[in-house]
Each structure stands twice: as structure tokens, then as C-alpha cells.
Amino acid sequence: MLRLLQIEFIKLWNNRASKVLIISYFVLLTSIALIAAIKFDIGPVQFHLADQGIFNFPYIWHFNTYVTALFKLFLAIVIVSMMSNEYSNKTIKQNLIDGLSKKEFILSKVLTVISFALISTIFVFVGSLILGLVYSDYNEMSIIFSDLEFLPAFFFKLVAFFSFCLFLGMLVKRSAFALGFLILWTILEQVVFGLLGWKVMSWEAAKMVKRFFPLESMANLIKEPATRLSAVQNIGQQIGEDMRFDYHVYWYEFLIVIVWTAIFIYLSYAILKKRDL
Amino acid sequence: METILNVSHLTKKFGYLTAVKDLSFTIEKGNVYGILGPNGSGKSTTLGIILNVVNRTSGEFSWFDGTTSTHEALKKVGAIIERPNFYPYMNAIQNLRLVCKIKDVPETKIQEKLELVGLWDRRNSKFKTYSLGMKQRMAIASALLNDPEILILDEPTNGLDPQGIHQIREIIKKIASQGTTILLASHLLDEVEKVCSHVIILRKGENLYSGPVDSMLASHGFFELRSNDLDQLQKLLEKSASFGKIENFNGTLTAYLKEEMDAESLNQMLFDKGIVLSHLVKRKESLEEQFLTLTKNQ
16 A cells, blocks of 8 residues: 555656645645634724634634635646546556556555545644634633534545546546536536426425535535624624524535545546556 | 466457457567567557456466466566656656556666666656657666566567667667567567567467467578579479479579478589589578568468
8 A cells, every 4th residue: 555655656746747736735725724814904994804703613623624625626636637647648558567457556546635635634633723722712622622523524525526536537538628527517517406406306306416416515515614603694683584504514415425436436447447558 | 388478369359340369379488579460460459468458358368377467467577568658757767766666676776777778877867858769778677677577578669760779679689698588579570580589470460370480481491503504403403302493583593492401412412413503502581581471371
């Protein structure tokens, strides 16, 4: 296993573009929290974001995992190209000839993806913990470590998304096209949802079905946190809108995402196995 | 003798096209094999199958008596297919280090192999800056990293200039002299003739011949003869049971042997009959002539 990770590390780390993207991703991951803490404190309007309760435990777990997950696109580019470059350089053929089995080849990519997700999760955990200890209004142990399910949700969300990227890179073989396909897919899910609700079934049923779409199911794991803020909820109450909604992470949501991850990895392997290189 | 590769009834179809058809052959340790065949005869497809990058339609192959899985076996094989494929943004050392990791061998041989192919001075240049000849030599260095039991080369001199071709051939000869088994696919017959002891001849995916180069045709070679009395010589030879076809071309007789005979005894025999030769050469058909005869017959 270590050998497969080392192989992938040599490939990634010696590629300047990948290296720059990976470093900027992790820099962003750490700095997002710091920037949010310092800024918004300008002029006569005293709006200190940290005072709005966004860094309160346990809310911070939700907020930070949601926001940092937006940066996953950086790594998506790295992952799509690390797969499709193997095709454009024809190095996948050479790797197999040199004695890497097709299973090992896929496994080395999957392990890399898991490592990326794991390191990101640790970064977010440590960053949020520090930020929370500094700014949070509540500092009891039991509150700090409640709602931690957002961290595994973050991890599985990343693994699933990156597996999807791997699969697209494997399927399309060209990084630019694969990224285009990713955007196309995002739109497609919404279009299918729209069509279902409009023509096929009720909107309620369509929303149920939508939860099973790959990208939608990943988004569903960590729902948008803004409406959970007390400030936002106050406004909601004033205009007579009940904005309380269920933001928890449920086991079946995990299950859907894990199933998609397994499907993407298996399909990548099946494609590689079937293809003549 | 130790068997390195055994291929039996291998078939590969690309849609309607049959690229390899019921192909069987065996590779024994210590020999130098050539796979010969015109373009599109299935050479590269066959190599692709045994190297795990092309899926077979039917048939079997097994490395090293079938005791290990194909990808484990490939760690003991060095192979170069068509064009050298490395990571363009990495230098020679980085690329070879990666190969060492894949093959699970220590990195101690990198310098030795780069020196062997004359690339040690350029070890820190990125692969994309190399000329085609250097890329090809780099591929050979990579294939030799694990001191392979067998070296597989597919058109190793394709697209190279004469100097590059010469360098590659010298390297191949050096490796062959060290007793490494080599499987060389090529359509360049003189290339194969110079280094190979055994040949496998393919045409349209079918095996026309596989075995030692010498016994490719049941031929004993031929004599080229010249004399002042050419008519008399021709009559004499036609009467002899040892000779088959006799051709007269520009005053030189070419007499094909039907049975083994050395030049000395022919000279003696003709001298006894009163014919003095001005030119006597015994030759075997070149691989090219044999190849053309063989592919024409079928």
C-alpha cells in the first residue's frame, strides 16, 4: 500500500502544475478561517463575522466543512489530470508493462484520493478547533465535541467527489474534456430534476429522487449552514417565514454517497480492464 | 531447457478484424528470438497481449511455467513497446526511480544502466528535452533496471537516424552477449538476421514458421560458379543428383543444392572432370530471401 502511494507521490510531486495546485489548496484551507476571523471589521459598521456566532461550537463544524468543501475544485483539477495525463503520456501502458497490475493502478489512484480527503479533514478539524477555541462563546467539552458528524461527512463527500473525478478522467481520457463533463453533469442533474418535477411526478417526489443523484447526494451530506445562524433565523421570524430545517447528517445519506463512491471506483476499474491500451 | 514464455492458440479480434489468429510458440531461456512480419501482421498486438495491455479474445499464455501472475512475472521482464513512454516533466533519474518502485527493485542500478546507454551525463534533463534516440536509449535503460530474464523490444530502431540505429544495435548485441533472452519484433530483416538465433514469422496474424533461423527452409544453400567452359559446367551439374535448379545469370551459374555438399568436394569433382573454376562461392539464402519465399508460398 505504501509502495502504491509512493508511486503516485513521485508522479504528482514532480509535476509543477499539480504541486502548485495542491499547495494552494492546503494554504487556502488553512487561511480561509483566519481571513474570516480578521476581516469584516471595517468602517462605522461594526460587523465582526466572528461575533455573529459562526465560530461557535458546534456550529463551526458545520460552517467550516461547508465552506472549505468549496475548494475541492482545486484538487478536482489535480485528480482529473493525474488520471487523464496517464493516457495522454501513454504512461499507463508503460506502468502496466513494468509490472503494475490494473488493480494496483486503480488502487494507487484511490489511495491518493483517500489521502487527500483524509489530510483535508484533519486540516479542517485542527483549523476549526483552534478557531473555535479562540472565538466560540461556548467552551465546554461536551459542546465542542458535539455535531462532529460533519467531519466524516466532509471526508466522505470529498472521497466521493474525487472518485467521480477519477472516473471521469478514466472515461474521457482528456483533462479539459473531463472537467467540462463535470460541469455538464452538474447542470444535467438539475435539468433532470426539473423535468421530473414538471412532467413526470410531483415536486415532492422529484426532490426525493434528486437525493439519489451523485453530485446532489454529496451536496446533501453538508447542507447550507447560513439559515442555521441565529441572526438569519431572527430575520426569518420577522418576515414570518419558518426557516428551521433539518440540517443533520443521516446514515442513509452516508450510504448513498458511499454507494456512489464504490460505483465510480468499480466503473473505473471495469473500463481499464476492458480497454485495449 | 527452461521455458520463459508459453503461448498457445492465442487469438485477438478487433471487431471483424482478426489481428492474431491461433498463435502458438514457446520462448526458451538464453535464445534470441525475432518476431518477423510485415506491418499489420499482429506483432505488436501479440506483444501487447503477453504484456498485459491488450485483452485476448481466446487462447492462453503463461510466463515462467505459469507459476506467477502476469503482473508479477512482468517485474522480471524488461519491455519496450513502439514509442518510449515516460513522464515528460520528470528527468531521467526521477523516471527511473518510479520504474524501480513499480518493479519493486532497489534504486542502486540506475547509474549503471544510464551509463550503459550513455545517458548518465543527461540524467538531470527532463525527458521531454530528449531526442528520439535518447528517449529510446532511456527506454532500454528502464527495461534493464531489474536485470530482466527476458528483454522484449518492439521495433526498437523505428524512426531513428543511422547513428541512432547503430547505437541501439550495439546495445542489443552487448545485452545478448551477456546471455539475456531477447524477443525482438521487427520488420527489418537484416536487423533480426544480425542478432537472432530463432524466428517466429507472422503474416496476417498467423504463424508461418517458428524455430531456429537455420532450419527455416529445408535448404542446403547454393553455389555461385564461374568457368571458361560454362555450357559444359551446366551440363555436368544438371546430370548430378545433388543439384536442383540451376540458373545462369550474367555468366555466373547459381546451382541450388538438394543435399549437403561442401565447396571442396565440388571443386575436386569438377577438376577431375576437366573443368577449372574461376569463381566458387557457397552461400545460404539470406533471411530476406527465405522470408519472401516463405510468405510467398502460403
